[in-house]
Amino acid sequence: MSIKKYSSMIRAGILDALQFRLALIVTTVGNLLYLLLIYHLWKAVFASADSPVVNGMTFSDTMIYLVFASSLMNFMEMWVVWFMGRSIQSGEIACDLLRPISYRSWRFFDGIGENIVKFVTTFLPTAIVVFIVSKGAIKLGSNLLFFVFSAGLSLVINFYINFMVGTICMYTDTIWGINIMKVVIVELFSGATVPIAFFPDSIKQIVLLLPFQTIVNTPLQLLLHPEFSLMERFTMLAPQITWFVILFFVSDWFFNISLRRITVNGG
Amino acid sequence: MASPIIQLKNVTKEFKVLNRHEGLAGSIKDLFSQDYKIIRAVDNVSMDIMPGEIVGYLGPNGAGKSTTIKMMTGILKPSEGTIMCNGVVPYDKRTQNAQNIGVVFGQRSQLWWALPAIESFNILRDIYQIEEKKYKDMMNLYGSIVDMDALMHKPVRQMSLGQRTLCDILASFLHDPAVVFLDEPTIGLDVAMKSKIRELIKMLNKERNTTIILTTHDMGDVDALCQRIVIIDKGKMLFDDGIDKLTETFGAYRTLSLSLLSKKEKADEARMNELVQKVTDVLGSNISDKNAFTVSSRDDQIEILLDEKKTNVMKVLNYIQDESRIYDMHLNEISTESVIKKIYEGGLS
Numbered sequence: 001m002s003i004k005k006y007s008s009m010i011r012a013g014i015l016d017a018l019q020f021r022l023a024l025i026v027t028t029v030g031n032l033l034y035l036l037l038i039y040h041l042w043k044a045v046f047a048s049a050d051s052p053v054v055n056g057m058t059f060s061d062t063m064i065y066l067v068f069a070s071s072l073m074n075f076m077e078m079w080v081v082w083f084m085g086r087s088i089q090s091g092e093i094a095c096d097l098l099r100p101i102s103y104r105s106w107r108f109f110d111g112i113g114e115n116i117v118k119f120v121t122t123f124l125p126t127a128i129v130v131f132i133v134s135k136g137a138i139k140l141g142s143n144l145l146f147f148v149f150s151a152g153l154s155l156v157i158n159f160y161i162n163f164m165v166g167t168i169c170m171y172t173d174t175i176w177g178i179n180i181m182k183v184v185i186v187e188l189f190s191g192a193t194v195p196i197a198f199f200p201d202s203i204k205q206i207v208l209l210l211p212f213q214t215i216v217n218t219p220l221q222l223l224l225h226p227e228f229s230l231m232e233r234f235t236m237l238a239p240q241i242t243w244f245v246i247l248f249f250v251s252d253w254f255f256n257i258s259l260r261r262i263t264v265n266g267g
Numbered sequence: 268m269a270s271p272i273i274q275l276k277n278v279t280k281e282f283k284v285l286n287r288h289e290g291l292a293g294s295i296k297d298l299f300s301q302d303y304k305i306i307r308a309v310d311n312v313s314m315d316i317m318p319g320e321i322v323g324y325l326g327p328n329g330a331g332k333s334t335t336i337k338m339m340t341g342i343l344k345p346s347e348g349t350i351m352c353n354g355v356v357p358y359d360k361r362t363q364n365a366q367n368i369g370v371v372f373g374q375r376s377q378l379w380w381a382l383p384a385i386e387s388f389n390i391l392r393d394i395y396q397i398e399e400k401k402y403k404d405m406m407n408l409y410g411s412i413v414d415m416d417a418l419m420h421k422p423v424r425q426m427s428l429g430q431r432t433l434c435d436i437l438a439s440f441l442h443d444p445a446v447v448f449l450d451e452p453t454i455g456l457d458v459a460m461k462s463k464i465r466e467l468i469k470m471l472n473k474e475r476n477t478t479i480i481l482t483t484h485d486m487g488d489v490d491a492l493c494q495r496i497v498i499i500d501k502g503k504m505l506f507d508d509g510i511d512k513l514t515e516t517f518g519a520y521r522t523l524s525l526s527l528l529s530k531k532e533k534a535d536e537a538r539m540n541e542l543v544q545k546v547t548d549v550l551g552s553n554i555s556d557k558n559a560f561t562v563s564s565r566d567d568q569i570e571i572l573l574d575e576k577k578t579n580v581m582k583v584l585n586y587i588q589d590e591s592r593i594y595d596m597h598l599n600e601i602s603t604e605s606v607i608k609k610i611y612e613g614g615l616s
Contacts, residue, residue, distance in 0.1 A: 097341075
């Protein structure tokens with residue numbers, strides 16, 4: 001019965017997203033333009049390099065990675081920060097605090113339907129096109145299973161990060177700057193714009209310790225490297241699972257102390 | 268005697284706000300300021316609300332109404348005092364409390380914006396885990412009160428404000444909560460819609476014995492729905508009793524309307540002000556208690572609000588007739604609205 005609570009909300013989100021079919025088309029076109037841009041950018045990077053393999057990746061490796069990365073980011077895009085910012089400013093958050101579900105779960109299940117729609121309408125078609133165009137460059141097997149599991153975790157980790165950024169709005173009352181900062185940090189350190197392999201070694205060490213790389217880098221490494229052993233795969237998953245657990249608790253804790261500050265001191 | 272469903276005991280709520288300074292320099296100073304002042308939004312309020320009551324919770328803007336409602340629903344925690352709602356301390360167990368209450372906050376809709384209302388209702392059914400049979404019964408009850416077919420299949424964003432409010436109220440009663448909070452439910456609605464919504468609230472209260480806390484600025488709502496009203500101003504409770512006790516408590520008021528001008532004379536503003544001044548002077552020189560009357564003008568009429576405990580109508584008429592000719596007169600019982608207006612203005616407390 002309690003699962004129905006959540007599945008019903010997800011269903012509503014899916015219905016909601018499907019109302020705006022034009023928005024889906026615009027997103028897809030925007031994404032294609034972005035891919036065109038990075039194609040030419042990276043072509044120039046490889047043309048100026050001495051060897052066809054840069055940082056262990058060929059041009060086609062890089063392109064496949066980036067196409068996947070951008071459509072992964074695309075499907076995981078969330079409006080949590082905007083939504084929370086707006087409802088905190090307008091006081092509308094009061095309504096959602098009075099639901100019989102915790103606020104974090106409410107936000108998550110309210111938004112996740114849209115991500116599912118985007119997964120089917122943008123990520124899946126892109127993946128299929130890449131498989132066909134790359135003519136079997138990516139072997140499919142158990143790596144697909146690991147990818148799906150990892151991408152699921154990515155989605156939740158991405159949500160927790162967004163939720164925490166949204167919570168900051170309780171202190172600042174403004175969203176614009178914080179959200180821009182979040183977008184830049186996540187895009188860069190997740191490996192969505194530049195593969196982690198291209199980072200200088202010292203920075204790479206730090207980036208690999210941060211939660212952001214588990215959003216894009218981890219699931220894509222698992223998908224694009226079918227040759228990894230089981231041990232290597234679990235080693236990749238370990239930081240992701242750790243971050244999932246940490247953020248699960250921290251985002252809840254941070255929201256609750258922030259909310260208490262509001263409910264005790266008023267706002 | 269049944270035990271109260273909501274109980275507030277000496278509830279006080281204080282807010283800490285930054286003392287803001289004016290101008291650019293002031294704003295920059297505010298960035299580093301630690302200069303806070305404490306505002307007491309609700310000051311030592313106690314009340315017991317019984318199951319099935321419709322309580323009108325009134326007060327001027329900024330009186331502390333919303334703050335009290337937010338404490339009763341569990342969004343805010345009182346600085347002092349305790350609240351029990353349906354056996355639960357709302358601010359400690361907000362999510363659990365949410366299962367037992369329904370809320371409509373003014374013009375904010377809690378329905379899914381892009382979806383037809385029926386979808387929202389179905390989601391609410393699952394979220395509040397309403398049994399299928401109960402849900403059907405409720406929908407049948409709704410069907411007997413309003414035309415559900417016309418409402419349910421329209422996306423919420425395409426609805427008129429009235430239809431949306433109607434849906435929001437229906438949604439808030441859907442899980443058959445023990446208490447429903449309605450925060451200005453008729454704000455911005457036309458007369459016909461207002462009366463429709465009042466009918467609906469009344470019916471639902473009667474059918475389900477739901478306790479309703481209603482805040483409003485529309486005395487029509489109060490007259491149509493509430494047996495009991497609570498008035499709050501500047502955080503303090505001014506009145507808590509049956510609506511019929513209101514006039515008793517605050518004096519036996521009646522309004523005397525007089526036409527002091529013949530049909531030919533023009534009743535412009537200057538002339539009316541002159542008359543108000545004249546009548547005030549006449550009454551002032553005859554009646555020692557200045558609180559016994561208030562003189563004002565409306566269109567071409569002079570209106571005198573009288574406290575019959577302190578003076579009486581015949582005397583007042585005599586005083587005026589000595590000075591001026593009275594062409595016409597009406598005597599009206601004071602409306603709830605006027606009493607409350609006087610309370611807000613501080614004339615009666």
